[in-house]
Amino acid sequence: xxxxxxxxxxxxxxxxxxxxxxxxxxxxxxxxxxxxxxxxxxxxxxxxxxxxxxxxxxxxxxxxxxxxxxxxxxxxxxxxxxxxxxxxxxxxxxxxxxxxxxxxxxxxxxxxxxxxxxxxxxxxxxxxxxxxxxxxxxxxxxxxxxxxxxxxxxxxxxxxxxxxxxxxxxxxxxxxxxxxxxxxxxxxxxxxxxxxxxxxxxxxxxxxxxxxxxxxxxxxxxxxxxxxxxxxxxxxxxxxxxxxxxxxxxxxxxxxxxxxxxxxxxxxxxxxxxxxxxxxxxxxxxxxxxxxxxxxxxxxxxxxxxxxxxxxxxxxxxxxxxxxxxxxxxxxxxxxxxxxxxxxxxxxxxxx
Numbered sequence: 001x002x003x004x005x006x007x008x009x010x011x012x013x014x015x016x017x018x019x020x021x022x023x024x025x026x027x028x029x030x031x032x033x034x035x036x037x038x039x040x041x042x043x044x045x046x047x048x049x050x051x052x053x054x055x056x057x058x059x060x061x062x063x064x065x066x067x068x069x070x071x072x073x074x075x076x077x078x079x080x081x082x083x084x085x086x087x088x089x090x091x092x093x094x095x096x097x098x099x100x101x102x103x104x105x106x107x108x109x110x111x112x113x114x115x116x117x118x119x120x121x122x123x124x125x126x127x128x129x130x131x132x133x134x135x136x137x138x139x140x141x142x143x144x145x146x147x148x149x150x151x152x153x154x155x156x157x158x159x160x161x162x163x164x165x166x167x168x169x170x171x172x173x174x175x176x177x178x179x180x181x182x183x184x185x186x187x188x189x190x191x192x193x194x195x196x197x198x199x200x201x202x203x204x205x206x207x208x209x210x211x212x213x214x215x216x217x218x219x220x221x222x223x224x225x226x227x228x229x230x231x232x233x234x235x236x237x238x239x240x241x242x243x244x245x246x247x248x249x250x251x252x253x254x255x256x257x258x259x260x261x262x263x264x265x266x267x268x269x270x271x272x273x274x275x276x277x278x279x280x281x282x283x284x285x286x287x288x289x290x291x292x293x294x295x296x297x298x299x300x301x302x303x304x305x306x307x308x309x310x311x312x313x314x315x316x317x318x319x320x321x322x323x324x325x326x327x328x329x330x331x332x333x334x335x336x337x338x339x340x341x342x343x344x345x346x347x348x349x350x351x352x
Contacts, residue, residue, distance in 0.1 A: 005111055007071040007079060008189055011145045013272070014072030015082065015185055015205075015303030042161060043094070048238040049163050050090040050225055053156070061158040063096035068104045068149020072185040072303060073202070076116045080123025080148055082205045086228065086304035087150035088131055092212030093226040093307060095162035096154030098131050103138030106147035120148050131208055160216035164225035164235075165242030167310035171222055173239075173247065173335040174319055176211060176328040177204055177306025179232060179297055180260030182270040187263050197259045204257065205304040211326045212307055218322065220315030227305035231276050233284060233298040235308055236335065237348040241283075243310075246340040247348045251294050253334035264293035272301040285346040298350055306330075310337055 008014055038044075042061060043053040051065035067087035071079040084101070091098045103124060107117050125135050128150075135150075156162075184201040187193040193201070215221050223243060227235045232254065240247035276299040277284075286295060306328070311319055316333060323331035340347070 004116070006074045007076060007146055008074055010108060010111060011070035014070050014189070015181070015301070042158065043163060047163070047165055047242055049165070050093040053094060053161050055158050059157060061156050061161060063091045063094045063154040063156055064151070065090035066104065066149065066151045068147055069303070070145050070147055073188065076119035077123035078202055078206070080120040081127050082304055083148045084124035084127035084150055085206050085208055087152045088127070089209045089226045089228070089304060091152050091154035092209040093162065093224055094154070094156060095160055095212060095216040095224065096156035097213045098133045098152055098154040100133055100153045101128050101135050102151040103135050104147070104149045104151065105138060105140035106143030106145070107140070108144060108146060109142045112146065120146070124148065124150065127206065127208065131210075156216070162212070162216060162221070162224040164223055164239045167223040167239055167243035167245060167337045168312070169245055169337055169339045170313065171310040171337040172313045172316045172333050173236065173249070173337065174309040174311060174316065174323070174331060175227065175232065175254050175306050175334045176209070176309070176323050176331045177207070177227075177302075178255035178257045178330045179300060179302065180257035181205060181302045181305060182273060182300040183260045183263050183268055183297070184257060185303065186270045187268050190268065192263070192268065194259065197257070200257050207327070209307050211323055211328060214322065214326070215309065218315070218319060220312035221309060221319070222312065223310040225308050227302045227308050229272065229301045229303070231273065231299040231301055232308070232334070233348055233350065234276050234280055237280055237283060239308065239310060240337060240340075241347045243337065244340065245337045246344065246346060247335055248338055249298065249335035249348065249350050251290070251350055251352055253332055255330035255332050256297065260297070261293070264296055269296045270301055273299045276301065283345060283347045285349040287350065287352055290350060294350065
């Protein structure tokens with residue numbers, strides 16, 4: 001009997017680490033023709049937000065997004081769970097509640113059997129069931145590499161849409177999940193990930209960011225995004241620049257997944273981490289004595305990462321309590337938003 005095919009052996013990248021580098025995406029989007037004005041389009045491509053938002057009526061707006069990628073693990077059920085959790089995160093990041101999903105499926109039919117492909121879909125469906133929504137359809141193709149994800153649709157009140165560009169100077173930055181997903185996935189690819197590290201990887205990447213649907217009702221919440229392929233530094237930069245501010249990140253602020261620091265010190269990282277730094281490093285400032293591994297941690301792509309919340313400091317304690325009560329025990333204050341110095345080219349700064 002032949003050995004099962006490793007899913008990761010069929011893909012040149014995995015998880016959010018296979019996203020286009022920020023600089024490449026920015027160049028592509030800059031050449032897109034300007035869209036016609038649509039009065040009901042509340043959030044579109046003009047910003048770096050997590051999803052599109054369309055006003056349906058005075059009390060409902062539709063949140064629409066899509067996300068898909070290649071496998072970062074070999075277990076097909078886990079691959080499906082991770083991809084679905086990641087896709088639904090964009091709805092939660094906008095303050096929405098998911099209502100329905102459509103599956104996006106691309107599989108190398110000659111290399112994977114029907115049972116394996118079915119397990120990927122079953123993993124995704126299990127996450128959608130946990131979110132209380134159906135997978136109501138989708139589309140599949142025969143592709144060279146295995147690809148899976150979702151179109152995710154949700155609802156939010158038009159007056160309660162959360163975006164990543166409405167932060168205020170003085171806001172604290174709160175992150176709800178630990179960093180290091182990309183490092184652990186890179187270690188897995190190299191057969192250097194221990195069992196406890198793999199368990200931590202699966203646990204964090206399959207935790208739905210359900211906290212997001214509660215945030216529009218919380219006082220002091222000004223801006224929200226989810227931290228995914230561009231790393232904490234990249235997504236904090238998008239939030240800061242969208243708000244006309246600078247983000248100061250504390251190198252010791254975030255929680256970090258088990259064994260990540262040791263792996264980073266040993267030189268384990270994803271290629272996407274380097275591409276991220278090449279894309280936005282000119283707009284970032286590091287302290288002169290900052291270790292390379294600190295930079296690699298903050299540029300590490302976070303497949304299905306946590307929510308990054310900009311909030312007034314007087315409400316930070318209550319938000320931390322709420323997040324932990326919702327099951328996000330690793331929630332930490334990781335920095336703050338400050339006025340950007342006149343003439344500064346830096347939108348984010350990593351400090352001791």
